[in-house]
Amino acid sequence: MNNHSINCNGKLIDLTSPKIMGILNLTPDSFSDGGKFNNEKSALEHAEKLLKDGAELIDIGPQSTRPNAEFLSSDEEIKRLGNLISKIKKEFPEALISLDTFYSETVKFGFNEGIDLINDISGGQFDGRMFDTVAETQLPYLLMHVNPSYETMHDKKKFEDITLEVNRYFSEKTNELLQKGVKDILLDPGFGFGKTVADQMKMLDEVEFLGFGKFPLLIGISRKSFIYKPLGKSPLDINEETQKLHLKVLRQGAKILRVHDVAEAKKTLEVFLHGNY
Template identity: 85%
Template structure:
């Protein structure tokens, strides 16, 4: 029985690949995932990209700046955000996925949703990854749908219901808690036939600032080195609130943390500011 996170082994030497719709993507070199919110109410860019023209233009910018994955989000999951049904998400997405696929066929598209029905729609439109913030807890059909599509599945640690998603919990040992959750959920996914799993510790979701900083420094111990790690700390309040800054004014601090997690083996950085993250990644690769 593990007594504390120091008994775990860092995962920074591990190599991975994922099968994205028949395209084998190697994660030996970490990837940048650019955030494309189609929402009117996201906390830092709500309403900027929620038309087809604006979304397509921003997708082009993210890719030019160095993103290899575009994470399309039809619903904001910030505290007190508007709650949408799957039907409303699908309506909001419209033709954007197929348009981006047609315009930028080399781009990998991740769909940020906790609804199985939205995943099915996205799969038919050409998505390459599923990014489910709920870990299958908000829609009981999600794991089955992930297995049916055979797409890589991003598994995030989060509280067990939509209503409690942002309730702050102080854990005895956040790293052990997250690893217990990952162990249970990855077992379920593998048993259902989901073979490509990416782990997201869930920064910004139901964790104290202290625990999130602890996770930053113990990223290398998360997931037991079995699966690639995605880190999403872009514009998160645990960084900017203690500094008395806004989400848009913490680039320098964020890039230092990005370097920290890259050095511990993170394989995907989910970011708003792609060019800056790309510079950090380039500096990391030069140091290797």
Template identity: 85%
Template sequence: MGILNLTPDSFSDGGKFNSEKSALEHAEKLLKDGAEIIDIGPQSTRPNAEFLSSKEEIERIGSMISRIKKEFPQALISLDTFYAETVKFGFNEGIDIINDISGGQYDHKMFETAAETKLPYILMHVNPSYETMHDKVKFEDISLQVNRYFSKKTTELLEKGVKDIILDPGFGFGKTVEDQMKMIGETGYLGFGKFPLLIGISRKSFIYKPLGKSPLDINEETQKLHLTVLEQGARILRVHDVAETAEILRQFLRKK
């Protein structure tokens, strides 16, 4: 899954792809480099980012989804939003996957809307409100806590009629460096093996801050961690650096 941020304020690529021309060019590059899914993000969720309404998200997306679908019909498009209204708009424009960082907690209509669209839904573990999204919580047992959350939320989703669920443990959202490294080592225990697991660690601070590096200087370290989670059953990697990750995937598949 290649990341396409349509934002002026994302933490590592803000403002690079927020014109239609630059976004289309970046989508083409992501696909050429080996991405199968393009994750479109109209709103940054980094700490202290500008908060947008659903209406503002929709205005920012404009015709981008339909343009990408027309230019690159082979591409799957996921829409990174926590608003049901933005999902409805994206569904009409042709998205294939809902990527909701809030686990349905920031918009009570999200699960119902996901069920109506019948699209695959990415369920992420995160703190219960937008305001507390990045508040660091020290869990007694991070993997147990994440699995309790997944158990409760997947039950709710299945009861609502959402059949196709992907789990995201929520790296970079309200977790200590130690807990995130623990999750890397315990990836195989997350989600009970019932649902595909998405891992999004690309350019995350729990990797670069302890090393005293910038988000753009940790590609080698990130790819080693990607290999670790792939070996434990991760099925989707959400990344900025697609070509390098595709090479790691090839190495992994050759070993199997």
């Protein structure tokens, strides 16, 4: 295992050069694009746009996890997904599909539909069968730092040392995953989930220390309130600030950026790769 590649269904993804993950929310209540892509036609069109703009991964989310979002069961998630995953796969065979869910049953469904990556915001904490299911699929698993329950995931906690806390969590969970036979693990420090603005700013300063450099790091700060609220702006008006932060985390070794605006992130990635900053 190394920090530079993941095996998605037998396809080796080289992360030496960082990648962009475009967000496709199928939710009527997501905080910044709710309801825009929750029918099949518009979802397929948006998937095509994300790929054209430069995304190599598409993260499909059937459930919003913003504060006060509607809570869905796994059955409802599966119903909402329909056969969109297999349709995207058929239409865009080069696309890598990440499924954003904290349910093992939704993972099983997604696996049969052809997903390439599991993005679980709960770190296996909301469904006791998640880690075993991940091991069965042998898909790469994105482990996020979050409070231990759905009810508390957005409770702001003040950590004595956020980087230490996140690393302790990563260490414990990655050991558990490795023992179960999960081979490819990616880490997400969980921006926007139960952390103060100050702690999130500290994490941005200390990205290079997160995860001990052992596993690829995904950073998801797109349209997050810790950026726009202190500036008195809306989620859609912080592109410039967000791209500066993207550049900052890329310089510190981030391997995947999870974003809404792929075209802008792609420009930032080009700047980073060609050193024009």
